[in-house]
Amino acid sequence: MSKRYRIKALFSDFEEAFAALSDIRHSKVPGVSIDDVKLNSPIEHPEIEEVLGERPVHIPKLTLAGATFGLVFGFLFLASAQATFLVQPQGGKPVIPLPSNFVLVYEMLIFFGVWTTFFAFLFMSGLFRKRGNLYSEKVSLDQIGVIVEADEAQRDKLKSLFKTHKSLEIREEEIQ
Amino acid sequence: MIEKDIDEQIKWAKINADVLRSMENPRRAYWITFFICIAMMACAVTAEIYQYNTGMGVTNLNNPHMWDMYIATFVFWIGMSHSGTLLSAILHIIHADWRKPIYRFAEAMTTFSLMTAGFFPMIHLGRVWNLYWVLPYVSDRGHWPNFRSPLVWDAFAISTYLSASMLFLFIGMIPDLAICRDNARGWRRKIYTVLSLGWVGSDRQWRNFRKTYLLMACFLIPLAVSVHSIVSSDFAMSIMPGWHVTSFPPYFVAGALYSGCAAIITLFVMLRYYFRFEEYMTVAIMEKTAKLTFAIAMVWTYLNLIEFASTWYGHDIYAKELLIAKATGPYAWIFWTMLFCGMVVPFALAVEKFRRHMPTMFVVSLLLNLSMYFERWMIVAPTLSMAHDPHQWYIEWPSIVQWAIVFGSFGWFGLLFLVFVKVFPSVSMYEVKEMVFHRRRLVNENAAKEYSRRASDRKGAGGTPELKGA
Amino acid sequence: MSLQNILENWSKYRRGAEEGGHHKYEHRWGMAINLDLCIGCNACSTACYAENNLAVVGKERFAKGQAMHWLRVERYWDESINTTSSVAPEYPEEGASFLPMMCQQCNSATCEPVCPVAATYHTPDGLNAQVYNRCIGSRYCSNNCPFRNRYFNFYSYYESAWPEPMNQQLNPDLSVRDKGVMEKCTFCVQRIRAAKDKAKMEDRKVQDGEFTTACAQACPTSAIVFGDRLDPESKVAKLWAQQEVKLGVYKQHKQNPEKRGYRIFEELNIDPSVMYMERVRDSSI
Numbered sequence: 001m002s003k004r005y006r007i008k009a010l011f012s013d014f015e016e017a018f019a020a021l022s023d024i025r026h027s028k029v030p031g032v033s034i035d036d037v038k039l040n041s042p043i044e045h046p047e048i049e050e051v052l053g054e055r056p057v058h059i060p061k062l063t064l065a066g067a068t069f070g071l072v073f074g075f076l077f078l079a080s081a082q083a084t085f086l087v088q089p090q091g092g093k094p095v096i097p098l099p100s101n102f103v104l105v106y107e108m109l110i111f112f113g114v115w116t117t118f119f120a121f122l123f124m125s126g127l128f129r130k131r132g133n134l135y136s137e138k139v140s141l142d143q144i145g146v147i148v149e150a151d152e153a154q155r156d157k158l159k160s161l162f163k164t165h166k167s168l169e170i171r172e173e174e175i176q
Numbered sequence: 177m178i179e180k181d182i183d184e185q186i187k188w189a190k191i192n193a194d195v196l197r198s199m200e201n202p203r204r205a206y207w208i209t210f211f212i213c214i215a216m217m218a219c220a221v222t223a224e225i226y227q228y229n230t231g232m233g234v235t236n237l238n239n240p241h242m243w244d245m246y247i248a249t250f251v252f253w254i255g256m257s258h259s260g261t262l263l264s265a266i267l268h269i270i271h272a273d274w275r276k277p278i279y280r281f282a283e284a285m286t287t288f289s290l291m292t293a294g295f296f297p298m299i300h301l302g303r304v305w306n307l308y309w310v311l312p313y314v315s316d317r318g319h320w321p322n323f324r325s326p327l328v329w330d331a332f333a334i335s336t337y338l339s340a341s342m343l344f345l346f347i348g349m350i351p352d353l354a355i356c357r358d359n360a361r362g363w364r365r366k367i368y369t370v371l372s373l374g375w376v377g378s379d380r381q382w383r384n385f386r387k388t389y390l391l392m393a394c395f396l397i398p399l400a401v402s403v404h405s406i407v408s409s410d411f412a413m414s415i416m417p418g419w420h421v422t423s424f425p426p427y428f429v430a431g432a433l434y435s436g437c438a439a440i441i442t443l444f445v446m447l448r449y450y451f452r453f454e455e456y457m458t459v460a461i462m463e464k465t466a467k468l469t470f471a472i473a474m475v476w477t478y479l480n481l482i483e484f485a486s487t488w489y490g491h492d493i494y495a496k497e498l499l500i501a502k503a504t505g506p507y508a509w510i511f512w513t514m515l516f517c518g519m520v521v522p523f524a525l526a527v528e529k530f531r532r533h534m535p536t537m538f539v540v541s542l543l544l545n546l547s548m549y550f551e552r553w554m555i556v557a558p559t560l561s562m563a564h565d566p567h568q569w570y571i572e573w574p575s576i577v578q579w580a581i582v583f584g585s586f587g588w589f590g591l592l593f594l595v596f597v598k599v600f601p602s603v604s605m606y607e608v609k610e611m612v613f614h615r616r617r618l619v620n621e622n623a624a625k626e627y628s629r630r631a632s633d634r635k636g637a638g639g640t641p642e643l644k645g646a
Numbered sequence: 647m648s649l650q651n652i653l654e655n656w657s658k659y660r661r662g663a664e665e666g667g668h669h670k671y672e673h674r675w676g677m678a679i680n681l682d683l684c685i686g687c688n689a690c691s692t693a694c695y696a697e698n699n700l701a702v703v704g705k706e707r708f709a710k711g712q713a714m715h716w717l718r719v720e721r722y723w724d725e726s727i728n729t730t731s732s733v734a735p736e737y738p739e740e741g742a743s744f745l746p747m748m749c750q751q752c753n754s755a756t757c758e759p760v761c762p763v764a765a766t767y768h769t770p771d772g773l774n775a776q777v778y779n780r781c782i783g784s785r786y787c788s789n790n791c792p793f794r795n796r797y798f799n800f801y802s803y804y805e806s807a808w809p810e811p812m813n814q815q816l817n818p819d820l821s822v823r824d825k826g827v828m829e830k831c832t833f834c835v836q837r838i839r840a841a842k843d844k845a846k847m848e849d850r851k852v853q854d855g856e857f858t859t860a861c862a863q864a865c866p867t868s869a870i871v872f873g874d875r876l877d878p879e880s881k882v883a884k885l886w887a888q889q890e891v892k893l894g895v896y897k898q899h900k901q902n903p904e905k906r907g908y909r910i911f912e913e914l915n916i917d918p919s920v921m922y923m924e925r926v927r928d929s930s931i
Contacts, residue, residue, distance in 0.1 A: 014613075039379040042188070042351075043610045044386055052379060057387045078323055081312060085320040087767045100324045103406060104332050110399045111336040117391050118343045125384035127373040137358035139377050140351075142188035142609075147378075231825040232783070233800030238711030240794055242785035302783015302798065302826030309763045309782055319780075320764070327762035327784055414790045415756050415914055564792040564911060567720040567747070570711050 003174055005155050008040075008134040008147045009162035010169045017144045020165040021051045024148070029157045032150050040135075040145035059120045066116025067109050074108030075101060134171050143168065149175070181274045181460045182608070184615035191456075191608050195352075195601045196359055198451040202598060205450070213591040220584020223577045224299060232302055236575035241560045245574040246300035247410075248552040249582045252435065253293030253589075254334075254407050255428070255548060259436020260286030261341045262400040263468070265393035273614070274464055276607035277456040281447060281593075282440050283345040284602070288592040289439075290338045292585050297330070299581055326409040333406040340399055344392045350375050350385070351606040404432045411555060417494035418502075418559035423486070427479040434476045434518075435548035437469040441541035443593075445534050447602060456603050459532050466531040473522035473544070480519070494564055501562045502554060506571045510550045517547030673852070674753075674772035674893070675833050676875040676919040677862075678885040678907075679746060682926050683869035684719075686744035691717045693864035694748075696815070697834060699822050701803030712800045716831040717748040717861055743925055746870065748861065749774065749795045749831035750910065750918035753893065757787035757796060765828075772875070772919060773833060781827040788828060792911045796830045799823050833872070834859040854880035875919070891921045 011017035025034045034053055039045075049055075079096045086095070122128070139145050150158055159170055202210075227234050237244055260282035267275035298304050310321050310331045321328045354375035357368035375381060408428035411419035421427075444465065448457040487495045502511050521543045524530045531537065562569050596602070694700060694717040701714050721742050755774045758766050765780035766787055776796075788796035802825040808816060816822060819836035823829050841857040854873050862870040873882035875893065886892075889907025890900040896915040898908070906924040 040377045041379070041382065042377060043606050043613055044382045045379075046386065048379065055380070055383060057383050059384055059387045060391065063391050077312070081320045082323060084318060085764070087764055097324055100329070103329050103402075103409075104323060106402060107329070107332040107336045107399075107406075110340065110395050110402075111332075114336070114340040114343060114392065114395050117388055117395070118347065121347065121384055121388040122373070125381045125388075126378065127375065127381065129374050129376075131374065131376055135376055140355040140358045141192055231801035232798070233707065233710075233712050236710065237785075237798075237800065239713070239788070239797060240711065242788045242798060297784075300784075302785065302828075303781070306763075306782045309780070322759070322761055322764035324759045325762040325764075325786070326760065327786055331762070410786075414760065414786075415792065415916075416790065560789065563794065564914075565720075565747075565794050567718075567722075567745075568794040572711070 002152045004149060004151055005172050006134060006147060006149050006175050007155065007158055007162075007170065007172045008136070008145050009159075009167040010136055010138060010143045010145050010171075011165065011167055012143050013166060014045075014144055016165040016167075017146055018048070018051055020146060020162060020167075021048075023161060023165075025051060025053075029150075029154055029161060031154050032148060032158065036149045038147040040139045040147065042140055042142060042144070057124075059117060059124055062120040062124075063113055063117045066120075067113035069116075070109040070112030071105060073112070074105040077108075078104055133173050136169070136171070180458075180615075181464075182277065182458060182611060182615070183455060184612050186455060186612055188609050188612070191605055191612075192355060192359070194453070194455070195603050195605050196356070198453070198603075199356070199598055199601060206594065206598075209590065210594050213587040213594060216587025217584050217591060219580045220587065223580035223584070227299075227577050227581075228304070232300075234575060235578045236572055238570065238572055240563065240568045240570045241557070241572040243300070243556055243560065244572070245553070245556075245578045245582055246296050248549070248556045249585060250293050250296035250300075251407055251428075251552045251555070252549050253289045253296070253585070254404065255432035255435045255552070256289040256439050256545075257286045257293065257337070257341070257436065258400055258404060258429070258432035259440055260284070261344055261396050262433065263437070263440075265344070265396040265400075268389070268393045269397070273611045274461050276611045277453075277458075277603050278440065278444060278461060278465070279607075280345075280348070280600075280604045281443055281597070281602045282436075283341065283348070284593065284596045284600070285439060285443060286341045286436075287338070287345055288589050288596070290334065290341065291592065292589045294334060294338065295585065295588075297327075326406065326413045329406045330410065333403045337399055337403045340392070340396055344389075344396055347385070347388055347392060348604065349600060351377065352601045352604060355605055356601065401429055404428045411559075416559050416563055417492060418487075418498045418555070420495075421483055421487075423479055423483055427476075427483060430472060430476040430479050431548060431551060433472045434469070435545050437465065437472055438541040438544035438548070441465060441469065441537055442545070445538040445541070447597070448534065451597075451602070453603060456608060462534070462537065463528075463531050466525045466537065469541075469544070470522055470525040473518070473525070477519045477522075480515075498558060498562050502558050505558070505562070507554065507558050507561075511554055514547045514550035514554055517543045518551065521547070671772055671876060672770050673838075673877075674875040674919065675751065675838065676772075676873065676882050676886070676893075676921070677833075677859075678871045678882050678889075678921045678923065680869045680871075680923045681743070681745060682906075682923065683867040684744045684746060684925075685867060686719055686721065686742065687866060688719050689864045689866060690746055690861035690870060691715055691719055693860040694831070697817060697860035698832070699816050699820060701799075701807035703801075703803055703807070707801070714797045714799070714803065714829070716795075716797065716829070717746060720745040720747050745922070746861070747793060747795065748920070749833075750793060750916075750920045751831075751833060753917035753919065754915060756790045756792070756914075756916055760786045760790050762786070771838065773835065773838075774830075775832070775835070776828060776830055778821060778823055778827045778829065783826040783828065785828065792914055792916070796828050798828050799825045801825055854882075885923075886921055889921065889923060893917060893919070 009020070011020070021034070021037060023029070024032055024037055037052065039048065039052065078101050082096050134147065136143070136145060146162070148158055155172070162170055235244065260279070264275055264279040264283055267279070298307055301307060310328060312321055350372055353368050353372035354377065357365060357372045360368050405425035405428065408424040412421055412424035414420060441462070444457055444462060447453055484499060487499045490496070502508070521540060524536065524540050530540070561571050694715070695702065698716060700716060703713050707713065721744055723741055751772065751774045753768070753772065755768065758768060758774065762784055763780055763782055765777045765782070767775055769775045783798070785798055788794070788798060804822045804824065817836070819840070837857050837859065841852050845852045852874065854877055858872045862872040871882050871885060873880035875883050875886065877883060886907070889905045890902065891898055891907040891909065894917060896913055898912070906926070907921050908924060909918045909921055912918060
């Protein structure tokens with residue numbers, strides 16, 4: 001079994017980095033798919049999706065679930081509390097007063113929505129991991145990093161591809 | 177003169193360096209301010225201990241005046257908390273990228289003023305040790321809070337708002353904390369490593385980050401509006417003249433945005449001066465903020481006037497008499513100062529010369545917030561002084577204990593803010609980079625067109641467009 | 647059990663206001679106060695202090711408005727004896743009229759829905775009850791009372807109000823309140839309780855006139871009449887009927903507009919349980 005490598009190239013010119021990605025996408029390096037590519041960047045690049053391809057984000061579904069839970073649980077919680085707390089109805093109003101429950105359920109919807117979004121973000125976006133040997137502090141400054149996992153066979157081709165695109169630095173590590 | 181929100185040629189390394197520099201080596205002025213804040217807090221703590229042990233009577237509260245400066249200050253701080261997060265979220269959704277250099281401290285202001293505001297309902301409770309009875313917990317005695325009380329809505333709304341705005345602030349800060357981690361040494365590095373949660377800026381992280389941030393912004397806009405509406409229902413849900421006003425929820429929201437914007441301007445000028453952030457907190461951004469404040473000031477003015485008009489033309493004699501008493505009675509000087517500072521002074525923001533002059537803006541913003549504080553006093557106190565039963569009319573002024581606690585609350589807010597600017601980056605580094613990045617890409621295509629348009633706007637027809645940058 | 651609670655008791659609470667509100671009322675305690683008989687002697691207020699363990703707060707705190715008088719006699723100078731002449735009255739007291747003001751036990755009390763912890767609620771006796779132990783002192787109820795009849799314990803008054811041996815005079819039937827809780831007139835609920843208990847033991851209904859509140863008992867001119875509004879034979883019900891004053895409305899439609907009975911602030915739709923009979927003015931004779 002051949003060795004597998006993780007190769008990271010750093011670019012300071014973002015256009016060149018995108019061009020390198022574009023080359024990988026168009027199979028300039030046989031055996032390396034765009035799905036093996038990861039990017040480390042100092043800023044958010046919505047335009048990179050054109051090159052990287054659309055990758056799914058599942059957070060909105062969880063947010064919807066959380067907010068719906070807040071809505072349903074909030075109402076049931078309040079209603080059951082009010083239904084058993086009969087000291088509460090005063091001055092000719094119903095036992096479960098909808099106007100005030102709208103206000104409270106609205107807040108509970110947002111409360112649960114917000115916390116679910118936060119926890120979904122923590123667990124879905126690959127946080128809480130070691131930065132690894134390839135991590136470069138320059139990424140948090142002004143350079144963009146392209147990480148590719150490849151077999152030994154493609155290793156040199158990738159490196160030369162990166163070099164033609166004016167990569168400043170190439171790091172690699174062996175995996176498995 | 178050609179104006180840009182930010183110089184797009186600024187080097188990214190300089191952005192990092194400038195912001196990180198603001199976080200280290202406090203100067204002497206910082207420590208002096210820091211200890212002044214601590215001294216202010218000490219006043220409040222002393223007063224609160226005295227009040228706790230002796231009883232609420234030491235505040236000069238009495239039978240008609242059951243609420244007073246504490247509640248006015250509570251509403252004031254809640255109002256202050258509105259602009260940061262709400263404006264940040266709205267501007268984020270409509271892609272107004274000039275928010276990027278200034279939103280961080282504005283959001284911090286939101287969180288800290290909420291943390292300040294949260295103290296006041298506790299301070300003013302007669303039996304604060306039973307505060308948790310307001311929360312809906314399951315008790316084996318079958319007790320629940322009264323869900324129809326606006327004070328319980330407050331408890332729900334404020335806890336939701338506090339958690340949402342803290343999370344919004346924190347999520348927006350994670351990439352910057354990673355920058356801090358990469359540049360820090362020693363124990364600070366350890367702290368930032370924990371705080372940045374292992375952020376490496378991978379495409380997966382950014383993708384989820386973008387979505388999360390957008391979702392949070394979408395939650396925060398309706399939330400912020402609802403929070404101050406709920407605070408206003410503390411008054412609007414009662415039957416007291418001057419409180420039972422239908423237009424109170426929008427009036428409170430407008431007032432909240434107003435005082436929040438004024439506070440943003442105050443802190444803008446202070447940070448710009450203190451940290452030498454001239455390149456990020458530019459005059460152009462100040463101009464935009466000032467215009468926004470002016471617009472909100474006019475909304476507030478309108479709502480204020482229709483409140484008077486509807487009282488005046490309505491047939492509620494109690495409310496009408498109260499309105500006359502507000503304008504002519506013992507609180508009249510507060511009333512007129514509020515109207516002058518809130519309705520006339522903002523016209524200074526309509527003058528370009530003033531908008532571009534930082535010391536003027538500083539003074540104007542303080543006057544606006546003074547007006548907003550007086551507004552809250554005028555909402556709470558006169559109604560209680562001159563309500564339905566004339567036998568119980570009583571003019572009362574707060575005692576030194578109340579003053580000390582209110583004074584101390586500013587110290588607490590200042591202390592939180594001072595700690596914040598040294599521990600967390602008060603300008604968002606990664607977003608300023610984004611702003612610069614996108615403007616660099618745009619500038620070549622649009623520069624010529626844009627510059628000639630602006631030049632002709634300023635001087636009228638016939639001016640020679642100055643072309644550069646292309 | 648809570649489910650049982652819902653199934654059995656809910657229908658009781660769903661009843662509309664026109665059917666007598668949410669309770670099947672056992673009693674509806676009410677009052678009728680004839681202002682023409684009131685001489686402003688403050689005996690009612692003093693009796694209330696003695697009966698209900700009200701703290702005497704001292705001159706200074708009284709002047710600050712921190713007094714605890716559940717029943718206060720309001721004085722108004724609305725009429726001078728020399729109505730026709732422009733001469734100032736000889737004495738400032740000339741033309742004073744008095745209004746004994748206690749908690750009006752409103753049937754749609756504005757203080758009740760605003761309490762965050764439900765420390766104040768309506769009893770099946772038609773009373774607006776205050777639970778001292780539950781009160782956290784947010785003082786919202788007092789702010790929302792148009793009569794300003796709710797009094798807050800701003801200090802631990804008991805520490806100085808009854809120095810030895812005056813603490814011996816405290817009424818053992820009710821508690822002494824500490825700082826931080828709201829309190830107000832209860833229509834002498836301890837007397838109501840005792841009378842109801844006695845009637846139950848003797849297996850009969852509570853009789854009208856069997857007991858009365860401290861203020862009504864002390865009034866030298868019998869200006870204050872207390873009783874059960876649900877008992878058509880009671881003195882108070884007869885007075886209300888005679889004055890054509892009804893519960894449950896915000897405006898009285900009287901056959902005879904000459905009748906003097908009125909309820910204070912009833913136009914706010916709070917439905918007070920105390921009827922006042924207006925003073926017969928000297929000028930109108």
